[in-house]
Amino acid sequence: MEDYLVxxxxxxxxxxxxxxxxxxxxxxxxxxxxAICGENGAGKTTLxxxxxxxxxxxxxxxxxxxxxxxLNSPTDAIKAGIGMVxxxxxxxxxxxxxxxxxxxxxxxxxxxxxHNKAVEMTRECCEKYGFDINxxxxxxxLSVGVKQKVEIVKALVKGCEILILDEPTAVLTPQETKELFxxxxxxxxxxCTIIFISHKLNEVKELCDRVTxxxxxxxxxxxxxxxxxxxxxSRYMVGVDVDLNIPKKPAEPKENVLVVKDLTVYNEAGKKKxxxxxxxxxxxxxxxxxxxxxxxxxxxIDVITGLAKYNYGSVTLMGKEVxxxxxxxxxxAGLVHIPExxxxxxxxxxMSIKDxxxxxxxxxxxYNKGLFINESAIKADTDKWIEEYRVLCDNGEQLCGMLSxxxxxxxxxxxEFTSYSELVVSDQPTRGIDVGAAEFVRQRMxxxxxxxxxxxxxxxxxxxxxxxxxxLIVMHGGxxxxxxxxxxxxxEEDLGFYMLGVKHMSDEEIGAALHE
Amino acid sequence: MNKEKKSxxxxxxxxxxxxxxxxxxxxxxxxxxxxxxxxxxxxNPGESLKYFFAGPLQILxxxxxxxxxxxxxDLWIQKIIPLLFTGSAVCIMFSANKFNLGLExxxxxxxxxxxxxxxxxxxxxxxxxxxxxxxxxxxxGVSIIAGALVMLVPALLEKFFNASTMVTSLMMNxxxxxxSQHCLFATSLRDAKTxxxxxxxxxxxxxxxxxxxxxxFTMRYGFFIGVVIVILAWAFLFKxxxxxxxxxxxxxxxxxxxxxxxxxxxxxxxQVIGGAIGGLGGATVILGNYNYYYGIEMxxxxxxxxxxxxxxxxxxxxxxxxxxxxxxxxxxxxxxxTQPGGPISEMTKIVEGVIILFLLAEQFLARxxxxxxxxxxKKKQALKLAAEVNE
Numbered sequence: 001m002e003d004y005l006v007x008x009x010x011x012x013x014x015x016x017x018x019x020x021x022x023x024x025x026x027x028x029x030x031x032x033x034x035a036i037c038g039e040n041g042a043g044k045t046t047l048x049x050x051x052x053x054x055x056x057x058x059x060x061x062x063x064x065x066x067x068x069x070x071l072n073s074p075t076d077a078i079k080a081g082i083g084m085v086x087x088x089x090x091x092x093x094x095x096x097x098x099x100x101x102x103x104x105x106x107x108x109x110x111x112x113x114x115h116n117k118a119v120e121m122t123r124e125c126c127e128k129y130g131f132d133i134n135x136x137x138x139x140x141x142l143s144v145g146v147k148q149k150v151e152i153v154k155a156l157v158k159g160c161e162i163l164i165l166d167e168p169t170a171v172l173t174p175q176e177t178k179e180l181f182x183x184x185x186x187x188x189x190x191x192c193t194i195i196f197i198s199h200k201l202n203e204v205k206e207l208c209d210r211v212t213x214x215x216x217x218x219x220x221x222x223x224x225x226x227x228x229x230x231x232x233x234s235r236y237m238v239g240v241d242v243d244l245n246i247p248k249k250p251a252e253p254k255e256n257v258l259v260v261k262d263l264t265v266y267n268e269a270g271k272k273k274x275x276x277x278x279x280x281x282x283x284x285x286x287x288x289x290x291x292x293x294x295x296x297x298x299x300x301i302d303v304i305t306g307l308a309k310y311n312y313g314s315v316t317l318m319g320k321e322v323x324x325x326x327x328x329x330x331x332x333a334g335l336v337h338i339p340e341x342x343x344x345x346x347x348x349x350x351m352s353i354k355d356x357x358x359x360x361x362x363x364x365x366x367y368n369k370g371l372f373i374n375e376s377a378i379k380a381d382t383d384k385w386i387e388e389y390r391v392l393c394d395n396g397e398q399l400c401g402m403l404s405x406x407x408x409x410x411x412x413x414x415x416e417f418t419s420y421s422e423l424v425v426s427d428q429p430t431r432g433i434d435v436g437a438a439e440f441v442r443q444r445m446x447x448x449x450x451x452x453x454x455x456x457x458x459x460x461x462x463x464x465x466x467x468x469x470x471x472l473i474v475m476h477g478g479x480x481x482x483x484x485x486x487x488x489x490x491x492e493e494d495l496g497f498y499m500l501g502v503k504h505m506s507d508e509e510i511g512a513a514l515h516e
Numbered sequence: 517m518n519k520e521k522k523s524x525x526x527x528x529x530x531x532x533x534x535x536x537x538x539x540x541x542x543x544x545x546x547x548x549x550x551x552x553x554x555x556x557x558x559x560n561p562g563e564s565l566k567y568f569f570a571g572p573l574q575i576l577x578x579x580x581x582x583x584x585x586x587x588x589x590d591l592w593i594q595k596i597i598p599l600l601f602t603g604s605a606v607c608i609m610f611s612a613n614k615f616n617l618g619l620e621x622x623x624x625x626x627x628x629x630x631x632x633x634x635x636x637x638x639x640x641x642x643x644x645x646x647x648x649x650x651x652x653x654x655x656x657g658v659s660i661i662a663g664a665l666v667m668l669v670p671a672l673l674e675k676f677f678n679a680s681t682m683v684t685s686l687m688m689n690x691x692x693x694x695x696s697q698h699c700l701f702a703t704s705l706r707d708a709k710t711x712x713x714x715x716x717x718x719x720x721x722x723x724x725x726x727x728x729x730x731x732x733f734t735m736r737y738g739f740f741i742g743v744v745i746v747i748l749a750w751a752f753l754f755k756x757x758x759x760x761x762x763x764x765x766x767x768x769x770x771x772x773x774x775x776x777x778x779x780x781x782x783x784x785x786x787q788v789i790g791g792a793i794g795g796l797g798g799a800t801v802i803l804g805n806y807n808y809y810y811g812i813e814m815x816x817x818x819x820x821x822x823x824x825x826x827x828x829x830x831x832x833x834x835x836x837x838x839x840x841x842x843x844x845x846x847x848x849x850x851x852x853x854t855q856p857g858g859p860i861s862e863m864t865k866i867v868e869g870v871i872i873l874f875l876l877a878e879q880f881l882a883r884x885x886x887x888x889x890x891x892x893x894k895k896k897q898a899l900k901l902a903a904e905v906n907e
Binding site for chain 2: 329331344349
């Protein structure tokens with residue numbers, strides 16, 4: 001079988017000067033599932049963006065079915081038979097499945113959209129590939145797992161022969177993942193080439209035929225999956241064995257710092273997103289919140305960090321009602337916050353590292369001399385933090401946007417952890433950063449805990465949340481579905497059942513999350 | 517290799533180098549267009565070009581030889597002064613993403629209120645010998661308050677009614693213009709002898725004001741006030757905690773909110789400061805150049821402020837060069853137009869427009885930009901490799 005798709009010596013340099021891909025080689029055969037593995041930031045997503053026409057390579061060739069292609073836009077890529085399922089679904093929630101699936105290739109009757117034809121097309125495609133989806137259902141009513149299937153059908157309907165899946169299991173429960181894999185194998189048997197991007201090596205091992213490993217923007221090698229073990233792949237990816245076991249002593253929780261009581265939050269559309277939630281976080285413990293994305297975690301965190309208001313129930317930080325404080329006062333009361341989206345909330349990319357690090361403390365007396373800012377004091381402190389938090393940069397004057405994702409995250413963590421704090425809200429603290437930086441951030445969190453801070457951790461990475469948390473809350477449908485005072489006894493599979501809402505705990509067990 | 521050049525240009529990062537290059541190319545295109553327009557329109561293109569490019573430098577001024585008072589260099593300075601004020605005001609407002617376009621109104625309010633104070637304290641109404649120095653200082657003070665109040669209106673409308681500042685501030689411009697016209701046509705401010713202008717203030721005030729704000733000598737004191745304002749604006753934006761927070765809002769409003777900056781109140785503050793500077797600028801122009809008030813049409817200075825802020829990337833430090841440049845081509849064009857057979861000076865508007873267009877067009881020179889980034893990244897990578905080999 002000859003190579004169906006070849007990417008040859010592909011180089012991509014981003015506008016901030018980071019070389020994301022450096023002469024990367026990649027090829028896939030017809031009817032195989034080919035994994036691309038690499039640490040976050042290794043360049044997997046960039047490579048796939050070029051294949052899907054979102055980015056254009058600076059050098060190198062893309063050859064499909066023996067023909068060299070220039071893919072200037074996703075439209076070109078779709079024409080060439082390439083489909084992509086993004087990490088974040090590109091769907092219109094208020095439209096039906098059929099309408100979403102046929103977006104861009106709408107069947108028409110005269111000038112009108114032919115709804116029946118759209119439903120027909122969708123149903124046909126679903127039947128052909130064995131997807132069980134109702135074409136007339138509205139996207140907003142579907143679970144994440146089904147939404148993802150819709151995303152795949154969307155690509156298939158357009159006649160895609162090469163399907164790219166970017167971290168498809170990140171948002172799925174273990175059970176949904178299993179179902180997805182069965183369907184992907186069916187697709188493969190019908191002749192589809194699937195490119196599977198993941199850093200979950202057990203999944204790669206289970207699903208794929210071959211694996212290409214990318215490290216720091218370079219191809220390390222290609223292997224038949226039979227010939228390598230998970231440990232091998234991991235070694236190729238990072239050079240050393242990864243150990244997620246963070247050394248930490250048992251927690252010694254003291255008094256409550258954050259108390260959430262009977263909290264109910266409605267979103268702007270009037271939909272109940274957080275439903276009668278009560279729990280507390282105490283000094284010296286890490287409380288984790290697990291859950292499939294979109295089950296109220298976002299709204300809960302926005303309320304706790306002052307980014308959104310609430311009308312029902314109470315949230316108190318060090319005894320003060322959060323609702324009554326603005327963010328400045330909240331921070332003065334001891335809130336620090338590592339936001340989920342470091343580029344939107346976590347930093348100003350066009351300002352320097354130094355400016356980003358002191359952003360929340362600029363009005364502190366130690367950084368002001370009379371009317372003016374005390375530049376030398378700021379420089380002294382930020383230089384110290386750059387070293388302490390191992391930010392890789394030329395100097396503190398460098399713009400934050402010039403740094404890699406992991407280093408931006410270190411800047412955010414440095415700023416937050418050097419401020420006065422009682423409660424640390426850590427929202428996806430290691431998402432999209434490399435293993436070294438992630439381990440560093442996790443260790444810092446444990447140190448903060450041991451220094452007597454209360455820590456609230458939200459993470460979609462199950463391994464992370466299970467190894468870091470002392471106790472764990474599971475959210476499902478806006479409610480707390482389970483509370484584990486001791487995470488050690490918990491298995492990943494069991495956690496999956498609670499996240500999916502298959503299992504429920506009794507009110508009494510859940511009530512233990514609120515410590516009086 | 518030219519060592520000198522490398523230490524200056526080579527030290528800058530890619531973005532700074534590209535920014536400078538882009539500015540240079542945009543200006544070159546603008547001036548090139550000016551040359552074309554002059555050659556097409558002028559009766560004697562060589563002579564006109566000479567006056568356009570070198571006029572404000574005084575060398576060509578026939579008046580110097582003949583002893584006439586028309587001073588070309590002074591014209592240049594006179595054109596810089598309002599730009600310094602309005603440029604600073606817009607830099608501060610735009611730094612916080614507040615696209616308030618009501619500076620024109622603030623300038624009118626400043627000029628009008630100052631004129632009112634001067635005629636009131638000085639003219640027939642009080643009859644007494646008012647202290648001219650007091651008169652000028654009071655006039656300037658009132659203009660600052662008037663400008664600030666004018667800008668406060670759209671700011672508060674946004675805060676309480678969520679009305680778009682851009683729309684309300686534009687409306688304020690017209691409101692102020694009509695208020696000004698009303699004052700000139702239907703109140704005691706009007707000079708009965710002429711239909712256009714206000715009562716003139718007395719010779720005492722004129723002399724004091726001119727001494728204070730602008731003289732017939734080559735340098736104008738208004739220029740120094742403008743320079744001080746620019747320096748203050750820069751220090752405020754880049755050296756104080758308030759300015760720092762204001763820039764945070766401009767760079768990333770979500771980030772600013774998240775670190776606890778009160779986005780709304782600082783947004784109002786910048787507009788009030790902008791208005792105050794605008795008002796002072798309006799008064800300085802009136803007192804420095806005239807002995808009567810003439811505000812029956814838009815001054816255009818407010819829009820110049822936007823141009824200047826774009827030129828200097830909202831950094832007041834760069835205002836000096838930007839203001840000097842634009843004032844120079846305006847003065848040059850005016851001098852050229854006064855020569856026999858010279859084309860009309862409005863042509864500078866086209867030149868300015870073209871330069872702004874190229875400065876704001878994101879895709880302009882995008883390919884060169886990419887090439888520079890790729891080359892720089894490769895150079896860095898090679899250096900890193902070499903360092904690793906050495907180790």
